[in-house]
Amino acid sequence: MAGDRAKGHHYEMLRTLTGAPDLAGLRVDAVTGRLLGARQVESPNCDDRPPGQAPELLVVHGISLPPGEFGGPWIDALFTNALPADEHPYFATIAGLRVSAHVLVRRDGSAVQYVPFHRRAWHAGASQWRGRERCNDFSIGVELEGTDATAYEPAQYDTLARIATELCRAYPGLSPEAIVGHSDVAPGRKSDPGIAFDWPLLRSLLRYYLEVRPA
Ligand SMILES: [Zn+2]
Numbered sequence: 001m002a003g004d005r006a007k008g009h010h011y012e013m014l015r016t017l018t019g020a021p022d023l024a025g026l027r028v029d030a031v032t033g034r035l036l037g038a039r040q041v042e043s044p045n046c047d048d049r050p051p052g053q054a055p056e057l058l059v060v061h062g063i064s065l066p067p068g069e070f071g072g073p074w075i076d077a078l079f080t081n082a083l084p085a086d087e088h089p090y091f092a093t094i095a096g097l098r099v100s101a102h103v104l105v106r107r108d109g110s111a112v113q114y115v116p117f118h119r120r121a122w123h124a125g126a127s128q129w130r131g132r133e134r135c136n137d138f139s140i141g142v143e144l145e146g147t148d149a150t151a152y153e154p155a156q157y158d159t160l161a162r163i164a165t166e167l168c169r170a171y172p173g174l175s176p177e178a179i180v181g182h183s184d185v186a187p188g189r190k191s192d193p194g195i196a197f198d199w200p201l202l203r204s205l206l207r208y209y210l211e212v213r214p215a
Pocket of ligand 1: 192
């Protein structure tokens with residue numbers, strides 16, 4: 001339909017204008033659980049999902065280290081248990097945490113993978129979704145580099161939508177309706193990705209990649 005073509009053109013323009021990298025090569029390999037096209041950093045902070053459990057939920061997070069600063073090496077360091085406690089006062093408060101996420105989307109839209117998707121990353125903590133606790137068991141955690149109150153970059157929405165689309169195709173239990181924020185599964189305890197996160201933009205990008213431009 002002409003309308004769909006126009007919509008597709010709009011998003012191509014958006015990507016071009018933002019200078020976002022063309023991540024058309026991002027692919028999920030459901031056999032290895034790898035996001036092809038992402039930089040790979042191995043986190044030890046993961047283990048097996050419950051037997052037979054496939055991903056059924058995508059949890060969107062926001063993170064920056066130190067809080068409000070972007071671009072440093074510290075998120076890699078946190079997820080590989082190598083955060084130097086003496087480098088920043090905030091680091092001393094979290095250096096002992098054993099946490100991870102499957103993927104981080106940096107401010108420029110580039111992606112880093114720490115945990116294969118079929119493994120359980122340690123991102124959600126005490127959590128509940130539709131009456132089910134321990135969301136780590138059945139979810140994929142994607143961090144966006146940012147803060148609750150800072151606008152996320154268009155390139156980050158584009159990458160997140162592409163990854164989510166690939167994940168929905170690789171794991172039939174996942175769907176656009178099963179994409180939530182950390183604050184949705186841990187209300188009162190967690191606030192990320194925060195008020196700055198534009199859910200309608202993510203939803204429209206998802207519709208574009210899933211329906212207008214099928215693989
Ligand atoms: Zn979070």
